Amino acid sequence: MLRFMHGWNHPFWGALLLGLLLLVWRKLVSSVSFHQKKLDVTGKAVLVTGCDTGFGHSLALRLFHLGFTVFATCLFPDGEGAQHLRQEAGGNCGMHVFKFDVTQDQDVVDTKEFLLKNLPEKGLWGLVNNAGLAICGKMEWIAFDELKKVIDVNVLGSIRTTLKLLPLIKKSHGHLIFMSSINAFIGLGTGSYALSKIALERCGDILRAELKKFGVKISLIEPGNYCPATNILKVQSVEKYWNTFDEETKASYSKEYLQLFFNRVNETLKNGKPDSKEVIDAIIDALMSQQPKSRYLVATFKEKCRVYAYYYLPASLMDSFLCVKGA
Numbered sequence: 001m002l003r004f005m006h007g008w009n010h011p012f013w014g015a016l017l018l019g020l021l022l023l024v025w026r027k028l029v030s031s032v033s034f035h036q037k038k039l040d041v042t043g044k045a046v047l048v049t050g051c052d053t054g055f056g057h058s059l060a061l062r063l064f065h066l067g068f069t070v071f072a073t074c075l076f077p078d079g080e081g082a083q084h085l086r087q088e089a090g091g092n093c094g095m096h097v098f099k100f101d102v103t104q105d106q107d108v109v110d111t112k113e114f115l116l117k118n119l120p121e122k123g124l125w126g127l128v129n130n131a132g133l134a135i136c137g138k139m140e141w142i143a144f145d146e147l148k149k150v151i152d153v154n155v156l157g158s159i160r161t162t163l164k165l166l167p168l169i170k171k172s173h174g175h176l177i178f179m180s181s182i183n184a185f186i187g188l189g190t191g192s193y194a195l196s197k198i199a200l201e202r203c204g205d206i207l208r209a210e211l212k213k214f215g216v217k218i219s220l221i222e223p224g225n226y227c228p229a230t231n232i233l234k235v236q237s238v239e240k241y242w243n244t245f246d247e248e249t250k251a252s253y254s255k256e257y258l259q260l261f262f263n264r265v266n267e268t269l270k271n272g273k274p275d276s277k278e279v280i281d282a283i284i285d286a287l288m289s290q291q292p293k294s295r296y297l298v299a300t301f302k303e304k305c306r307v308y309a310y311y312y313l314p315a316s317l318m319d320s321f322l323c324v325k326g327a
Contacts, residue, residue, distance in 0.1 A: 039125075039287070039288040039289075039290075041066055041067045041068045041125075041288070042067065042122070043069075043120045043121045043122035044068055044069065044120065044122045044123070044125035044126075044172070045068065045069040045070070045071060045115075045119055045120055045122075045123065045124050045125060045126075046063050046068050046069075046070055046071070046124075046125060046126035046127070046128065046287060047070075047071040047073065047111075047115065047124060047126070047127050047128070047165065048060050048063070048070065048071070048072055048073065048128040048130055049073050049100060049102055049128065049129055049130050049131035049157070049158075049161060050073070050074075050075070050102075050130040050131030050132060051072040051073060051074050051081065051082070051085060051097070051130075052074045052075055052076055052079055052081035052082065053081050053230065053231060054130075054229065054230035054231065054232060054276070055130055055179065055223075055226075055229075055230060055276055055279055055280065055283075056072070056128070056130040056131070057072075057081050057084070057085065058276050058280050059128065059130065059280050059283055059284075060072035060085055060095070061085065061088055062280050062284060063284075063287075064088070064089060064092075064094055064095050066284070067094075068094070068125070068126075069093075069094050069095075069096075069119075069120045070094060070095050070096065071096045071098075071111075071114075071115065071118075072085050072095065072096065072097045072098075073097075073098060073099070073100030073111065073131075074097060074098070074099060074100070075099070075100075075101055075131075076099075077097065077098055077099040082097050085097045096114075096118060098111075098114065102131045102153060102157030102158070102160060102161055103152045103153055103156070103157055103160075105160065108160055108161055108164045109164070111161075111164075111165075112164055112165060112168075115165070115168065119168075122172060123168060123171055123172040123174075124165065124168040124169055124171075124172055124174060125172050125174040125175065125287070126169075126174055126175045126176075126177065126287045127161070127162065127165055127169055127174070127175075127176050127177065128177040128179070128283060128287075129157075129158035129161060129162060129176075129177065129178050129179060129200075130177075130179045131153060131154075131157055131158075132153060132154050132179060132232065133149065133150050133153040133154060133193075133232075134150070134190060134193040134232045134233050135147075135150055135190070135192050135193060136189060136190055136233055136236050136262075136265055137189070137190075137191070137236075137241060138189070138191055138261075139191035139192065139195075140249065140252075141241055141244075141245070141249070142191065142192050143244070146192070147192045147195075150192045150193060150195075150196050151192075151195070151196055151199070153196075154193070154196035154197070154199075154200065155196050155199045155200060155203070158178060158200060158203070159203060162176060162207070166211075169216055170211070170214045170216060173214065173215035173216060174216060174217075175216070175217045175218070175219065175286060175287050175292065176204075176207065176211075176216060176217070176218045176219075177218075177219050177220075177221060177283060177286055177287065178200050178203065178204045178218070178219075178220050178221070179200075179221050179223075180197045180200050180201055180204070180220045180221060180222045180295075181193070181194075181197045181222060181223055182222055182223070182224050182225075182297070182299055182303055182306075182307055183197050184197035184198045184200070184201050184222070185306075185307045185310040185311070186303075186306050186307065186310060189261070189264075189265050189268075190233075200220070201220060204218055204219075204220045204294075208294065217286075217291075217292050218294070219286035219292045219293060219294060219295070219296060220294065220295045220296070221279065221282055221283055221286065221296050221298065222295060222296060222297045222298065222299070222307075223279045223298045223299065224272075224273070224298060224299030224300055224303040224304075225268065225269075225271070225272035225273065225299075225300075225303065226272055226273050226276055226279060227268075227269045227272040228269070228270070228272045228273065228274040229272070229273060229274050229275055229276040229279075230276065233269055234269075235266050235269060235270075236262045236265055236266060237262075238255065238258045238259050238262055241258060241262075242255055242258060273300075278298050279298050282296035282298045283296075
């Protein structure tokens, strides 16, 4: 018994215990916020980027059924996702579906002009920066142009959109939402994606402090593994990567190594949650609560423990856990 008690002095167990206490605290806070008076959505609008598929698509439909005026932007306005949104709305003027590429300055200008002509009487209440792009693989394996594309969509796209529409959000004392990820803390196998989400975390924190005086609420949504629900990452092919490697990279990594790496990645992708309801619930709470949380960690117990371990364990200890032999 004494030996067991002594084991709790180990940093890992201390972090785990702290993580459990934080989980209990979050549950208590959630139960209190659940009883808060919810928002009257009449005459309020929300713009959601990246509604072709995944979280954005599901969120646009939920917001529409709640009574918001929804501006659902899609990269492919004639695609299957956009057509489905229009069909579900049935011609109701509470759902606007249109093209918006967050990497294009002119699209941001056009979107603001469209909003100003079509906003309901209470203005733009919410902006959900959801549009995202993910590429699998270690940082060394990703072409620089591909990495720039991930940053442009996930980070600069969110900032570009937010800064242009911020005057409308400030006018309504509304809510800003940034779609982060637990990959901001645990980014093995998705280095470029993790880098973009780390940047969004800091962006959200900075804007929260800067905009507090204007009554603007800012929340970061941090989903765990929901790949089957969003299809943001598909099953990876070893040959696809191997054929792009130069001779120096091939000399560093064998084909067997890549196979082991992607076997683990693909297994992780398949084991993710296929239903995005919990994430959509978190976004709705962030939009409708009087006092939304700064962060919504929507993940399994195991994933949450890993995040808390990242925060509280020494880096050298975390490295020993994460750098598994052969991976």
